[in-house]
Amino acid sequence: MNLSSGEIMHKLQLHGIEQSVYCKIVALVLQLKKLHYQHVETNIFASEEIRDKHSQLHPFKKIPVLTHGDFTLYEVAAITRYIDESFSGRELQPATAKQRAKMTQIISLMDSYAYQPVVWGIYVQCSVSPARGESPDSQIVKLALEEATVCLNVLAEFLAEQPYLTGNELTLADCHVHPMLECLLKCAEGQALLASYPNLKQWQKRMQQLPGGAD
Ligand SMILES: N[C@@H](CCC(=O)N[C@@H](CS)C(=O)NCC(=O)O)C(=O)O
Known part of the structure; x- marks a missing residue:
């Protein structure tokens, strides 16, 4: 501080x-x-x-x-x-240089490769547009699902042997990913995609229980 x-x-x-x-x-x-x-x-x-x-x-x-x-x-x-x-309180950045680098990597990959397909390509197309009476563009959704799959594979791999994305503690990387993945729960296409990743779903449940984690 x-x-x-x-x-x-x-x-x-x-x-x-x-x-x-x-x-x-x-x-x-x-x-x-x-x-x-x-x-x-x-x-x-x-x-x-x-x-x-x-x-x-x-x-x-x-x-x-x-x-x-x-x-x-x-x-x-x-x-x-x-x-x-x-500010003092819960520390949200890991202690080691390697973990901090991973945290930065995850934040950057979410901004560069996940936000667009997950939020605009899946959530907006499959949830927001239909609520407005518009049909989703199937080509946009197909491509977004492919791109989101690569991101979810990477995230699931990070969680293979640890409860949070950079290790045993919650960090800014988890906070950056959580609201984006919550969007997937709002449409059938997103839910179906997440269903293939049991460890991501478990992590999502942990995140939802945090103060401010429920959508
Ligand atoms: N790289 C920016 C991204 C912020 C961003 O894309 N925000 C969206 C809303 S979730 C926005 O402002 N969109 C308006 C627009 O693109 O015109 C950040 O990290 O703050």
């Missing part, structure tokens, strides 16, 4: 949409650290005006953004590390 006690007392604000997967990752970490924060609803999908105003905090107009006093931070991997390193 390298903040002064005065700095620690500054108000934490999470700007975004509560249902957003990336906002849920930060909210989970804040709750695991037992931190009080204010959610500032910022629906960037609602209007150009909101997006333009939000660009003062995030030049790429994405959510979430964390503000802590006059400190502003975007990019979830940076935000969760800042929270873990700035």
